[in-house]
Amino acid sequence: MHTTEEVKETAVLVAVQTQKQTAEQTKEYLDELAFLADTSQINTLYTFTQKLEKPDTRTYVGKGKMQDIIAYVVDNDVDMVIFDDDLSPVQIRNIETEFAKFQHEVKILDRSLLILNIFAMRAKTVQAKTQVELAQQQYILPRLTRMWTHLSKQRGGVGMRGPGEKELETDRRIANDRIVFLKEKLKQIDKQAFTQRKNRDRMVRVSLVGYTNVGKSTLMRRLAKAEVFAENKLFATVDATVRKVTFDTIPFLLSDTVGFIRKLPTMLIESFKSTLDEVREADILLHVVDISHPNYEEHIEVVNSTLTEIGAADKPTILVFNKIDLFSSEEIVINDWEIGSGNEPENQQSRIEKVTAFLKNSYMNNPQPQTVFISAEQKENIEELRDTIVKAVKEKHILIFPNWLNEVHYPTEELEGEEE
Ligand SMILES: Nc1nc2c(ncn2[C@@H]2O[C@H](COP(=O)(O)OP(=O)(O)OP(=O)(O)O)[C@@H](O)[C@H]2O)c(=O)[nH]1
Numbered sequence: 001m002h003t004t005e006e007v008k009e010t011a012v013l014v015a016v017q018t019q020k021q022t023a024e025q026t027k028e029y030l031d032e033l034a035f036l037a038d039t040s041q042i043n044t045l046y047t048f049t050q051k052l053e054k055p056d057t058r059t060y061v062g063k064g065k066m067q068d069i070i071a072y073v074v075d076n077d078v079d080m081v082i083f084d085d086d087l088s089p090v091q092i093r094n095i096e097t098e099f100a101k102f103q104h105e106v107k108i109l110d111r112s113l114l115i116l117n118i119f120a121m122r123a124k125t126v127q128a129k130t131q132v133e134l135a136q137q138q139y140i141l142p143r144l145t146r147m148w149t150h151l152s153k154q155r156g157g158v159g160m161r162g163p164g165e166k167e168l169e170t171d172r173r174i175a176n177d178r179i180v181f182l183k184e185k186l187k188q189i190d191k192q193a194f195t196q197r198k199n200r201d202r203m204v205r206v207s208l209v210g211y212t213n214v215g216k217s218t219l220m221r222r223l224a225k226a227e228v229f230a231e232n233k234l235f236a237t238v239d240a241t242v243r244k245v246t247f248d249t250i251p252f253l254l255s256d257t258v259g260f261i262r263k264l265p266t267m268l269i270e271s272f273k274s275t276l277d278e279v280r281e282a283d284i285l286l287h288v289v290d291i292s293h294p295n296y297e298e299h300i301e302v303v304n305s306t307l308t309e310i311g312a313a314d315k316p317t318i319l320v321f322n323k324i325d326l327f328s329s330e331e332i333v334i335n336d337w338e339i340g341s342g343n344e345p346e347n348q349q350s351r352i353e354k355v356t357a358f359l360k361n362s363y364m365n366n367p368q369p370q371t372v373f374i375s376a377e378q379k380e381n382i383e384e385l386r387d388t389i390v391k392a393v394k395e396k397h398i399l400i401f402p403n404w405l406n407e408v409h410y411p412t413e414e415l416e417g418e419e420e
């Protein structure tokens with residue numbers, strides 16, 4: 001029997017605004033956290049912020065603020081409290097103790113745990129599943145408290161009440177054994193994957209990278225005509241997808257990868273290193289940016305530093321600004337450039353041109369060599385992107401096949417993917 005109506009759990013979000021952050025940034029981060037919660041089927045009821053030099057070492061926020069949160073949670077019978085930064089084992093224990101005084105059952109979560117949970121939901125391949133479970137176990141192990149102990153046993157669980165201290169020791173041992181097992185399993189999978197990648201024809205490899213939800217999978221579909229899952233949720237893609245694409249008679253491999261996010265748990269990056277091998281071994285990166293997002297510049301920085309962290313910086317990169325169509329439905333002014341509203345269809349094209357001109361201008365001094373402005377969804381400027389990719393691929397291709405220009409390699413049936 002099925003229950004058709006899924007009852008969403010409810011949450012309040014808690015963030016600290018440090019001196020380095022503006023109120024606006026803090027709001028953006030909380031919006032992102034709410035989006036992460038929504039992706040996990042969790043309904044956000046209220047958000048709390050506190051200005052502090054840094055998060056309180058004992059309870060993340062100060063005593064007074066914690067009392068406000070508890071009052072709200074108890075009054076409204078809220079299911080969970082989600083903190084925007086990683087909680088230390090001590091903080092978790094203290095916060096649990098505060099809530100226990102009110103005999104209120106509440107789940108305590110943080111951003112990393114939420115992200116791990118979404119990854120667990122999304123992972124499809126054995127490799128991705130194993131990587132996510134390993135990251136979950138490693139994240140939870142030092143934080144095993146009464147409440148978090150069950151998390152280590154149920155894959156993808158969001159949080160449950162656990163048993164008493166006595167069982168904790170056993171649980172830690174079980175978690176440790178599991179970690180050893182998962183690491184060994186991953187080693188085997190990595191070996192196989194490495195052989196598979198090595199056995200592939202040597203082709204130029206292009207990887208789509210970018211912040212989560214910017215449109216990488218949508219673009220993959222456009223370019224490779226592949227059936228790739230895309231939706232307006234965070235981390236729609238967790239497994240890497242690779243397709244062979246042929247433009248201008250040159251075949252190359254295009255891969256779609258997991259999106260990056262601010263404060264991505266280090267453990268997760270670590271454990272995803274083998275999935276991210278596609279990115280690390282790529283010849284060319286297509287760094288996709290959602291230009292309609294108010295925080296897109298910070299997103300670019302997050303992606304760049306994540307690329308550095310996995311050792312994939314310094315590759316030839318094409319910066320692809322996506323979702324330019326979102327500019328055509330509303331009045332926008334970027335700095336002093338007034339773009340005007342384009343509700344009349346005949347104005348849309350010129351507005352897109354104006355936006356593109358503006359952005360090109362402001363990115364002219366950027367060391368990034370190439371920028372292209374597109375709408376993957378509305379198929380705007382896909383041709384220009386294609387030309388840019390072909391040019392970059394040709395340069396690499398000729399390095400792999402120095403005699404390429406003198407030979408005819410490719411039968412006509414391989415030309416699929418050329419036409420729209
Ligand atoms: N308006 C508009 N929406 C777009 C465009 N491209 C993608 N989208 C939407 O943006 C959302 C995210 O797209 P995806 O392709 O799943 O993004 P992604 O980068 O693969 O996301 P993750 O796999 O979660 O990292 C979807 O709802 C798409 O329909 C575009 O050019 N314009």
Ligand SMILES: [Mg+2]
Nearest residue numbers: 216217236237
């Ligand atoms: Mg995707």
